[in-house]
Amino acid sequence: MSLYGTMRTGVSGMNAQATRLSTVGDNIANASTAGYKKASTQFSSLILPSGQGSYNSGGVNASVRYSISDQGTFSYTTSDTDLAINGRGFFIVEGTDGVEYLTRAGSFVQLDDGTLVNAAGFKLMGYPYQSNVDPTIVINGFDGLTEINLKGGGISTNPSTAGYITANLPANEVVPYSKATSLVAFDSQGNTRKLDFTYTKTGDNAWSVTASYTDPTTSTTTTVLAPTALTFDADGKLETPAAGLLQTDELTISGAVLGELDIDISGLTQTGKGFESTGDINGSEASSAIGYEIGKDGVVSLKYESGELVPKFRIAMADVQSPDKLNPLAGNVYSQSMDSGVIVMGYPANGSYGSILSGALEDSNVDIAEELTSMIESQRNYTANSKVFQTGSELMEVLVNLKR
Structure with a gap:
């Protein structure tokens, strides 16, 4: 057995526990972030070849896994533009870079120009509504999407x-x-x-x-x-x-x-x-838009002074074969990865896609009690690995002092 190998094994264990503590810290910090999906650390052993009568200590490998497919609970709010997805799927949002991303964070607010933007500054995207006609969807791309705008109705006439x-x-x-x-x-x-x-x-x-x-x-x-x-x-x-x-x-x-x-x-x-x-x-007389409604099927309708509801947009949704393999990015959004599978487009309450809850937010799926337990375990394991390193260091010192 190599003393240097023992020390390297202790360092490997400390690094693995440090990674676990990092995910715990992120989870606790985002426990109140709408739509946040927790990260967890999984460990696998590293085994080195050993000879007759000797053992080469290996180490541990840490990998991070995201529980993106685990739905959180719902909190109801007083804002109709707070949206949650009950079931599979993701909202399509556009960043300031003009690129589309996936998210479950539906805390949208209306800007002065009528667009809906969530807390991270991403705009909600959808399709123009056509009566009795489902949107023409590019199933593997974002073509045809447009910003959902609650001021795009102008004056309505209904002859x-x-x-x-x-x-x-x-x-x-x-x-x-x-x-x-x-x-x-x-x-x-x-x-x-x-x-x-x-x-x-x-x-x-x-x-x-x-x-x-x-x-x-x-x-x-x-x-x-x-x-x-x-x-x-x-x-x-x-x-x-x-x-x-x-x-x-x-x-x-x-x-x-x-x-x-x-x-x-x-x-x-x-x-x-x-x-x-x-x-x-x-029919009805000419009237201005005074409000809006968002249905379970994602249809965004403008409400006019005449009391008429006129559908204008349909919220777009997307899904992938392996949601847990998506790439998490800043702003609580995700992008496609090599392992997630291709992005497939659709719309709410259709097929396998979930329905829209207006006036609700999906809570983080972080369990604080579980995270605090993991933090204590990681702290103890980190200390134990440091003792392995310390012991190896002391034995090395004994070996060096044999010459004296």
């Missing part, structure tokens, strides 16, 4: 396209009894346009209906629905039009377009009761 009228026409009135009612529709620029529907009795169980628009500035009246015959059966049920549907004409008003409207009149009746009418038309 009217359809509506309904439910009315009772009095059967006992005599020809040419007439009654009018109105509905408000919205043109292509979000202006309100009042349409007047007039019902005129033309005979037994027979009526006609017209619709018109009167310009309030010029008092000009334009017909948008020519006289249309309505007939009822003996029980007062609508017979014609058989489809129970009216369609108004398109109308241009001061440069804006009030499009064709499909009006459902299947609820019309003719009875001995007096005239009464209800109805509604879809």
Whole structure:
């Protein structure tokens, strides 16, 4: 046995325990860091070849492993832009260097320009939303991603396209009894346009209906629905039009377009009761964005003054085959490594990807009690290894002094 080898073995043990203490220090320091994944030190022995009657002491090798795939608990907050992932996957964020990274740290805040940035300064990325169409994803790259912006909505207009009228026409009135009612529709620029529907009795169980628009500035009246015959059966049920549907004409008003409207009149009746009418038309007037909502599926919708929710973005997510093999970087982000597997893109609540929790943060998966225990163990082991080194040094001194 070599005394120098014994001393080197003691040094190897001290270095290994120092590495373990370093990971413990990092874990304790980041115990309150949202989305932080703990590091742990694993040891393996180093064995040197030994000869007949002699033993060569080896040492210990320390390697660091990250528990990235272990999900932490959740803490709920009062901010809707605090986001957590319940399940597999990572947020895609962009650094100031223009490079995309993976992270589980979802403590995002809205900047003045509308972008969402987490505590480390990384911007949240996603896809523009398309109604009833899933995003076109480059499954092995970040092409097509854009910054999610909560101020990108501007002014919203939602033109009217359809509506309904439910009315009772009095059967006992005599020809040419007439009654009018109105509905408000919205043109292509979000202006309100009042349409007047007039019902005129033309005979037994027979009526006609017209619709018109009167310009309030010029008092000009334009017909948008020519006289249309309505007939009822003996029980007062609508017979014609058989489809129970009216369609108004398109109308241009001061440069804006009030499009064709499909009006459902299947609820019309003719009875001995007096005239009464209800109805509604879809669409809304022009309004500004006043808030936002983020759904479990990662759809980011802007909320407008009219109460309308308009989807604008869909949060992007990514995953790899071996998350624990990702490269950890400063800012609680990760990049692909040779051992992690390729990055596969997707979006929340789809396939194996987790869902989004708005108003929540994923806690660090560090257990303080476990880390303090590891710290005490490392301290004791470091001391023991130093004693091995000290003993080897003392024996070397004895060997040198034999010559005296």
